[in-house]
Amino acid sequence: MKLDTTGLESALPLFGTNCQMVDGFTAAPAFDLPTTLDFDGFQKEAIQMVKPAKGTTTLAFIFKEGVMVAADSRASMGGYISSQSVKKIIEINPYMLGTMAGGAADCQFWHRNLGIKCRLHELANKRRISVTGASKLLANILYSYRGMGLSVGTMIAGWDETGPGLYYVDSEGGRLKGPRFSVGSGSPYAYGVLDSGYRYDMSIEEAAELARRAIYHATFRDGASGGVASVYHVGPNGWKKLSGDDVGELHYKYYPVTPSTVEQEMVEVSGA
Amino acid sequence: MARYDRAITVFSPDGHLFQVEYALEAVRKGNAAVGVRGTDTVVLGVEKKSAAKLQDSRSVRKIVNLDNHIALACAGLKADARVLINRARIECQSHRLTVEDPVTVEYITRYIAGLQQKYTQSGGVRPFGLSTLIIGFDPYTGVPSLYQTDPSGTFSAWKANATGRNSNSIREFLEKNYKETSGQETIKLAIRALLEVVESGGKNIEVAVMTKDQGLRQLEESEIDGIVAEIEAEKAAAEAAKKGPARDA
Numbered sequence: 392m393k394l395d396t397t398g399l400e401s402a403l404p405l406f407g408t409n410c411q412m413v414d415g416f417t418a419a420p421a422f423d424l425p426t427t428l429d430f431d432g433f434q435k436e437a438i439q440m441v442k443p444a445k446g447t448t449t450l451a452f453i454f455k456e457g458v459m460v461a462a463d464s465r466a467s468m469g470g471y472i473s474s475q476s477v478k479k480i481i482e483i484n485p486y487m488l489g490t491m492a493g494g495a496a497d498c499q500f501w502h503r504n505l506g507i508k509c510r511l512h513e514l515a516n517k518r519r520i521s522v523t524g525a526s527k528l529l530a531n532i533l534y535s536y537r538g539m540g541l542s543v544g545t546m547i548a549g550w551d552e553t554g555p556g557l558y559y560v561d562s563e564g565g566r567l568k569g570p571r572f573s574v575g576s577g578s579p580y581a582y583g584v585l586d587s588g589y590r591y592d593m594s595i596e597e598a599a600e601l602a603r604r605a606i607y608h609a610t611f612r613d614g615a616s617g618g619v620a621s622v623y624h625v626g627p628n629g630w631k632k633l634s635g636d637d638v639g640e641l642h643y644k645y646y647p648v649t650p651s652t653v654e655q656e657m658v659e660v661s662g663a
Numbered sequence: 664m665a666r667y668d669r670a671i672t673v674f675s676p677d678g679h680l681f682q683v684e685y686a687l688e689a690v691r692k693g694n695a696a697v698g699v700r701g702t703d704t705v706v707l708g709v710e711k712k713s714a715a716k717l718q719d720s721r722s723v724r725k726i727v728n729l730d731n732h733i734a735l736a737c738a739g740l741k742a743d744a745r746v747l748i749n750r751a752r753i754e755c756q757s758h759r760l761t762v763e764d765p766v767t768v769e770y771i772t773r774y775i776a777g778l779q780q781k782y783t784q785s786g787g788v789r790p791f792g793l794s795t796l797i798i799g800f801d802p803y804t805g806v807p808s809l810y811q812t813d814p815s816g817t818f819s820a821w822k823a824n825a826t827g828r829n830s831n832s833i834r835e836f837l838e839k840n841y842k843e844t845s846g847q848e849t850i851k852l853a854i855r856a857l858l859e860v861v862e863s864g865g866k867n868i869e870v871a872v873m874t875k876d877q878g879l880r881q882l883e884e885s886e887i888d889g890i891v892a893e894i895e896a897e898k899a900a901a902e903a904a905k906k907g908p909a910r911d912a
Contacts, residue, residue, distance in 0.1 A: 516770060524762035531761060552803055 446615025448577030449479055449490040450585055450605055451546045451557055453570045455592045458548040458555045458625040460488050461602035463577065463610050463638070464618030466495060475618040484509055486629040487525060487549035492574040493542035493562065501543060505529050522549040522556030526566060534564035544574045550625050577609030577616035584608045595624055599633045607645065610638040672783050672790065682790055683783050686739075686814035689792035693738035694725075695827040697856045698796040699837070700809040701849030705798040707736040708857045708870045710828065726871040726881065730755040732800050733771055734871060734879045738827030739793030739814075747791055751775050768799035772810040772818050780816025790814045794826040800875045807875070823852070829860040854887070855894050863891050 427433045449462040462479035465472060479491040481502040487509065491498035508528050512520040520528075526547040533543060543562040550556070559567045559574065571589065573581040584605040593601065599622050606620040621635045672682040695710040709725040726736045729751050737744045754774050758766045766774075775795060783790045794813040800806065811826060812818040823841050825833035836859045837852075844852055850872055861867050865888035871881045882890075 515773075516767065520762075521764060524764055527761060527763050 445493045445542070445544050445575050446613075447479060447492045447575035448573065448581050448606055448609035448613060448616040449492050449546065449575055450571075450573035450578070450581050450602060451490060451548045452572070452585065452589060452598075452602070453555045453557050454590075454598050456595050456598065456624070456626060457550060458488075458557055459598045459602045460490060460546070460548050460623045460625065460630075461606050462490055462621055463606055463616040464621065465610070465616055467615045472617070477618070478621075480621055480623055482630065483525070483547075483549075486519070486551070486625065487522065487547065488623055488625060488630050489548075490546045490574065492544035497541050497543050497562070498545060501529065501532065501541075502545070504532070505547075519551060521551040521553065522547060522558065523551075523553075523568075525549065526556075526558035526560050530560045530564065530566035533560065533562050536562070537564050546572050546574060548625050550627055550629070555625065573605070573609075575609075575616065577606075577613035580609040580612045581605040595626075595633075599624065603634065603636065603641065604645070607638050607641045611642065680783060680815070683815045686790040686792045687794075690739040690794045690814065690826060691828065691830070693740070693793065693827045695825060695829055695833060695857065695860050696725075696736045696738045696796055697823070697825040697833055697837075697853055698736065698798055698809045698811075698821070699823040699841075699844075699849055699853040699856070700798070700807055700821070702843055702845045703807065703874065704846055704849045705800075705807045705809055705873045706850050706853040706870065707734060707796060707798055707873075708853045708868055709736050709738075710857065710861045711867055711869045713867065724881075725869050726879075728879055729771060729797075729799075730765060731878050732765060732802060732873075732875075733768060733797065734799065734873055735795050735797050736871075737793045737795040738830075740791070741793075743791045744793050744795075747775060747778065747793070747795070750778060765802040767801055768797060768808040768810060769820075771799075772797050772812060776812040776816050776818040778816075779812060779814055783814070783816060796824065796826060798873055800873070805875050807873075823856070825856065833857065833859055850882075851890060851894060854890055858891065858894065863895065864888070865891065 446467045447463060447465070451458060451460040460480055464475060464477050464479060466474040466477045477495065481489045481491060481499065483489050483502055483506045489502045489505070505525060505528060509520045509525050512524070529547065533541060541562040545560050547558045547560060548556070557569060557572065559569065559572045571585060573585060585601065588601045588604070602622050603620050610616045610620070617638055619635050620638050620641060622633045623630050624633050672680055675681055694712060697708045699706045707726050711725065714720045714723070726734060727748055728734055729748065733755065735748060735751070751771055751774065755766050755771060758764070758770070775797070779791050782788050791814055794811060797810045797812070799808060801808065809821050809824065810818055811821055811824050823837040825837065833856050836856050840852065840855070850870065854868065854870060857868055865884035868887055870887055871879055873879045
């Protein structure tokens, strides 16, 4: 398949070295091989190191009134929480949203790049690009960088001529169409709440509350998720941010502290 | 050797691209082609030079499919047409693969025109010697379109147009007689236009009709003969009506 290098011109030299490796026996390797007894094992380890850790929780689902998109806002580097206020829902254009999971830089850059491509499509074809087309553009680009260490697990949500659309796209080159997705280390917990509470014909408020609760429960159990639960809605006229609640505050909203009777109070003991 | 390296298409002192204009001459020598857009039908008609006795007429199709919903006819160098058509067909499928959507007529016209333009600005190549008429339906809105491209790489949408031999007379006829039609009326209008410059008869005309639901349909010779007969009868009736009242007065 023709490699899509339209995103990064500077990636060309990178492809050069890669091709040499693939050619194998004819050309000498372009870099010094590391001194190790087990090169294959070393390669596997290296790939595992860059493999997406994806410490995050994002989710999106289609329902009667459109698409609901929600995410947490914590960025972690191993055990260190580097930020509690990361924008994980990226606004590609006024009617399409992308979610961020995996490498923050990778997601941000490629979503912005996708926004550029979508706008160019609009200008050239005098009509908006479909969610199908946008997600396919991104998937094709990510596929051409497969195996090079990109870490992207994203959902493209939008509303086009055919109605609401939701696609999951990842850096392995996978692309799935579906009604409900959750991506990230907190996704199992989010799926639990989302799948059990989901109905197609919910109102916008009900759907927003479901999304908010799903993110909250994921942040409760998953250490790599936290911060602020943002909820966006994509309707026929584009997306709109509905809420951004601190999950700590959400906790006390869902599980308020009930004042209980005190058995014994601590009293000051006069010096004996 | 130095002259050989120059681009073949260079500007003349008064701003003309002579190679492109000569290519247009080649188009003017090609067989006539006409396209008419109706409300629910688009029709292409091409003049067919009488086939040699031993030639298998089915192998010289002049109206071709680019995709299920797009068709093309051209006037000019047929060998150049083959190259352009193959590239356009590949682009139609490539578009389907990368965007999961069929091409719009405007998109593929823009692509073909872009290709024709590229060959007017490259070294060592000559422009394509053909003008194309492209018809089709928008895959989502179902709106029919007719576009024309020419060797310079310009394109535009038309309600009805002609290219090739005597295209000026056909265009004059269309300008006088065009009105919004549908179905059979559109086919008749296209054939009437072509008959202005071509000897009447099913074996001298190739006609293809595209509808939204049935795609491209090549008309059989007998069908064309039938419509031609209808047209002749209408013409004769009109002539008689003109002569009749005049004699009374």
